[in-house]
Amino acid sequence: MELLARAQALDAAGVDVVHMEVGEPDFPAPAPILDAARRAIDGGATRYTAASGLPELREALSALYADRYGCDVAPERILVTAGASGALLLATAMVVESGDNLLMTDPGYPCNRHFLQTLGAEGRLIPVAPEDDYQLNESLVREYWDERTRGVLLASPANPTGALIRERVLEGIITEVDARSGFLLMDEIYHQLTFGELAPRSVVSQTDGAFVIGSFSKYFGMTGFRLGWLVVPDGAESEALKLAQNLFICASTLAQHAALAAFEPAAHAIMEAQRATLRERRDYLVPALTDAGFAVPRMPEGAFYVYAGLPAGHSAEAFCNNALDTHHVSVTPGTDFGFHRADGHIRITYAESRDRLEQGVARLAEALR
Numbered sequence: 141m142e143l144l145a146r147a148q149a150l151d152a153a154g155v156d157v158v159h160m161e162v163g164e165p166d167f168p169a170p171a172p173i174l175d176a177a178r179r180a181i182d183g184g185a186t187r188y189t190a191a192s193g194l195p196e197l198r199e200a201l202s203a204l205y206a207d208r209y210g211c212d213v214a215p216e217r218i219l220v221t222a223g224a225s226g227a228l229l230l231a232t233a234m235v236v237e238s239g240d241n242l243l244m245t246d247p248g249y250p251c252n253r254h255f256l257q258t259l260g261a262e263g264r265l266i267p268v269a270p271e272d273d274y275q276l277n278e279s280l281v282r283e284y285w286d287e288r289t290r291g292v293l294l295a296s297p298a299n300p301t302g303a304l305i306r307e308r309v310l311e312g313i314i315t316e317v318d319a320r321s322g323f324l325l326m327d328e329i330y331h332q333l334t335f336g337e338l339a340p341r342s343v344v345s346q347t348d349g350a351f352v353i354g355s356f357s358k359y360f361g362m363t364g365f366r367l368g369w370l371v372v373p374d375g376a377e378s379e380a381l382k383l384a385q386n387l388f389i390c391a392s393t394l395a396q397h398a399a400l401a402a403f404e405p406a407a408h409a410i411m412e413a414q415r416a417t418l419r420e421r422r423d424y425l426v427p428a429l430t431d432a433g434f435a436v437p438r439m440p441e442g443a444f445y446v447y448a449g450l451p452a453g454h455s456a457e458a459f460c461n462n463a464l465d466t467h468h469v470s471v472t473p474g475t476d477f478g479f480h481r482a483d484g485h486i487r488i489t490y491a492e493s494r495d496r497l498e499q500g501v502a503r504l505a506e507a508l509r
């Protein structure tokens with residue numbers, strides 16, 4: 141965010157900066173969603189909704205799990221939230237007490253450990269390697285689980301690595317968590333942004349016992365609407381609702397009405413075309429970065445990030461500062477995402493057009509030289 145602010149200050153001063161730092165798609169929300177938002181304003185949808193969200197939106201999300209994954213997730217288990225951020229805060233608040241910890245990857249999405257800190261708990265960060273798809277596995281869970289551990293918080297695809305977790309690896313983790321009567325929190329906010337032939341299955345197809353976090357921010361291109369959802373385990377509905385009522389009252393009413401249009405075929409077609417564009421960008425970017433001297437040992441399988449290693453001797457923070465100040469390309473240092481070999485990595489977002497990405501890579505290559 142600090143880098144982004146500096147990059148934006150350079151933009152304002154008329155400098156041509158290539159932005160490869162932000163965690164949001166460059167596409168606007170699809171037109172049917174924007175039209176629905178306008179209709180909602182005109183229709184006066186300005187009051188609170190139920191804390192759990194508009195019933196028709198919860199139905200639509202339940203249908204998403206049925207259609208996409210063939211899974212039965214009752215609408216009663218789905219709470220509409222203020223982004224995945226709201227869902228993560230709710231879920232973490234439900235499972236930890238002060239002094240507890242959750243296991244999570246290093247590198248990983250940094251806000252998660254900060255949510256836990258706010259609750260007096262902590263993220264127990266586990267260094268992960270490209271050979272493990274930058275994900276946890278059952279032996280790491282066994283090794284790091286201590287007397288204060290309450291569960292595991294994972295993301296697939298993950299930020300900053302774009303890494304998916306394999307189904308059988310997740311199966312092993314579920315077994316370990318269940319054996320300890322722990323909790324599994326699964327962040328699937330990039331789940332529809334994957335680039336393989338087969339769409340990965342949601343964790344809901346493996347267990348009814350996980351907290352599953354979803355969002356309208358990324359695939360649906362609705363970052364600024366602030367809308368997401370939380371699937372809670374069977375039996376946890378009323379506890380989740382009580383907490384949601386107290387913390388948030390409800391998610392944005394306008395955003396919820398707008399999101400209903402996200403399930404229309406016209407919106408779906410736009411989002412699928414955007415996914416194809418992101419895939420093309422990834423397929424260009426990864427070899428181009430490798431040619432320029434960055435290390436990308438795993439092809440990212442989803443989201444819109446590449447987590448790239450710098451050659452030995454470079455510090456990510458110094459590199460990012462110099463890349464921005466001297467070469468006018470903005471990327472994020474690995475130190476934003478954790479500690480493990482973090483200063484040897486940068487995160488590069490491909491939420492820019494192909495032309496701009498090519499300029500960005502050329503500037504990064506210069507910065508490396």
Ligand SMILES: Cc1ncc(COP(=O)(O)O)c(C=O)c1O
Pocket residue numbers: 163222223224225226249295298299327329354355356357363367368
């Ligand atoms: C892994 C992950 N989880 C959650 C979020 C928060 O997203 P939202 O905009 O839905 O609050 C982000 C945002 O970048 C993210 O990368």
